[in-house]
Amino acid sequence: MKVGGGVVNGLPCARVLPTLFLRRGRPTIRCSYTSSFSDHISFIKDVAATQPPEHLQYLLKMLQTRGETIISPGAKQGLIPLAIPLSESQSGAVTALLRWPTAPSGMEMPVVEVRKHGVWLLAKNVDQYIHRILVEEDANNTQESNDKLFTASSEAGNKLYRRGDLAESQVASLDVYLLKKVGLFPDVLERKVMEHFEKGDHVSALVTGEFYTKKEHFPGFGRPFVFNAEILLKVGRNLEAKDAARGALKSPWWTLGCKYEEVAEIAQWEDEQIEYIKEKVTEEGKQEDLKKGKAPAQVSLDEAAFLLDLASVEGTWAEYTERIAECYKDAGLHDIARFVLYRG
Structure with a gap:
């Protein structure tokens, strides 16, 4: 493999820098793209047979800017086969696009974190994830980091978020701003529920947990129903928790956000x-x-x-x-x- 061009995992890389990763005991060559992200676009068109997200190249640039290693879209070994890998963090977490096999017309590819037992939804689409990253960086008030990320986001960033909007909005918290101005995110909603619990407001916690499960919010994902089951269990509503867990298991098990066994236990199912x-x-x-x-x-x-x-x-x-x-x-x-x- 030559620096300045080459082939990694069957795909050409522009200015490839070889890196050796260990994934579940097996070494895998990954490549760090330093000048071109066109391989992901080509892969999505030619192999995944779908339309690439308009601003994907800017998201890849942003992920690289914040220290993640851009990896070949064909480096799917050991991952759920519906994932299109984008990057890997220093902790080993892989960010990917999810290629639903039979997605409803007009549904964009979600951005997910790939885990051993499935995926965790990061954002419903690439634009939403770019928007969130920029808002969170703006909240950090680190000028140098901000400059680099906003530069990397380029025209996509200009279209989605204006630096300083978070402070000017005077919204109570970053999470509230994200939910109101950017979109719904599983981790943010779950944090809101736990905040209500910490304040002793069980009613608001239950209402938010129920809101999380609305079908139109996260279609295809079982995680909201799992979390709602956990909340119901927390307040002693065991029968409702059992029903919620059984409902969660009607979704793909790889969208539960946790091990199958954890949900089956609440559902009071063993191996049946x-x-x-x-x-x-x-x-x-x-x-x-x-x-x-x-x-x-x-x-x-x-x-x-x-x-x-x-x-x-x-x-x-x-x-x-x-x-x-x-x-x-x-x-x-x-x-x-x-x-x-x-x-x-």
Whole structure:
């Protein structure tokens, strides 16, 4: 590999600086992009088969500016196969875009942090995440850091946020400003709930927890229902907490924001849900669904979803990837199948 140009994980890098990372005991070459972020744009178009976010290059520049290492979009080994890696922090946290296999029309790719058992939602889209980063940097009042990040954000930053707006707004706190002016974020809402608890205001805590679960706020994600279940448990409403946890497990398990077992415990389920899903992905289980009149393509999509759930329990994505890809192929989603299988 040559500094100044090369190929990493099957993708060309502009001015590649080789870096050796250990991921679960296996060394992986990652690349630090110093002049071009076009590989991510190409990857999203050609491999993920979807439209790249308009301001993605500016987000990548900002992530790099704040000390994260930009990594190849094809460096998916050990990660949930629906992730498009963007960067890795010094602590090892990977920021990525989430490629929903069957996203509703017009739904943008969320920005997520990839964890062993799934993903944590950072922002609903790239612009929202850029906006949040700029507001938080403005709140830090570190001039040098601000200058670098605002410069990196370029025209996207100019469009989304004007430096000083946070102070001029006289809004009570950074979190309140984010929720009012930028958008809804899981971690911010969860902090607000815990603040209400700290003040002894259980009613506001429960109301905010319920607000968090509204379907239109975080479609497809189970985390709000998990957190709401935890809140209900905290105030002794155990039966409601159990129902909320069981509702959370109707969402993809890799969106729970925690281990499956933690939610199953509140739901008062042992292994029956896991056993049920294991049965659903057998040939007998699929034939049963077909006999009930379910379309073959839908049966294949359901199987892929069940396999992702099973993989999330142990975080063993690689063991399931080929079978998941086969399901998407059987459902006619050949582009998604190729994306899931891609290993740069």
